[in-house]
Amino acid sequence: MFYAVALAVAVVDQLLKIAVRAYMEVGESAALWNGRILLTFYENSGAARSSFQGYGRLFIIVGIAVIAGLLIARRKGHLKGFMPEAGAALLIGGAAGNTLDRILFGKVTDYLVMGEGILNAADLALSAGSLLLLLHVIVQEWKERTVYSRFDSR
Numbered sequence: 001m002f003y004a005v006a007l008a009v010a011v012v013d014q015l016l017k018i019a020v021r022a023y024m025e026v027g028e029s030a031a032l033w034n035g036r037i038l039l040t041f042y043e044n045s046g047a048a049r050s051s052f053q054g055y056g057r058l059f060i061i062v063g064i065a066v067i068a069g070l071l072i073a074r075r076k077g078h079l080k081g082f083m084p085e086a087g088a089a090l091l092i093g094g095a096a097g098n099t100l101d102r103i104l105f106g107k108v109t110d111y112l113v114m115g116e117g118i119l120n121a122a123d124l125a126l127s128a129g130s131l132l133l134l135l136h137v138i139v140q141e142w143k144e145r146t147v148y149s150r151f152d153s154r
Helices: 002-023 058-075 082-105 121-152
Strands: 029-032 037-044 108-114 117-119
Touching (some): 002 037, 002 108, 002 121, 037 117, 082 121, 108 121
Antiparallel strands (some): 029 037, 037 108, 108 117
16 A cells, blocks of 8 residues: 555656646646636746755755655664555655656646645645654654653652
8 A cells, every 4th residue: 555655646746747737838827616726837946935946956866865765764664554654655656756857857847826835746745744754753752751651650
């Protein structure tokens, strides 16, 4: 299931980006579902929130390192349980989607307007995966403190 989720995220991300590049011009906007979803085709040659513009190719290394690090952590048994496995799968899929864009085009295709930013499905997966891993760490820390506090109070 782990690899299926990671692959599904990367494939869905790439299919959506292919559709945006095929049917929209850079800078063009379109509203879907009675204006509930706004799409704007943007090409980001940097990182999150358009930081580091022009250095997108350097983030190929970051993407590959994230993917490799998570796969190694999983293989060594550091990612056990639903939250860390799901979080890592989402992170790998998102990193793969954006890294593939950087390898092929030197920039990432963004299209989903959210608040003041424009992102893509890979970015959403990266955020969700990070949130799941963070939540796992918080829950584990809480469990450990609860167990230790029980022993300390005796």
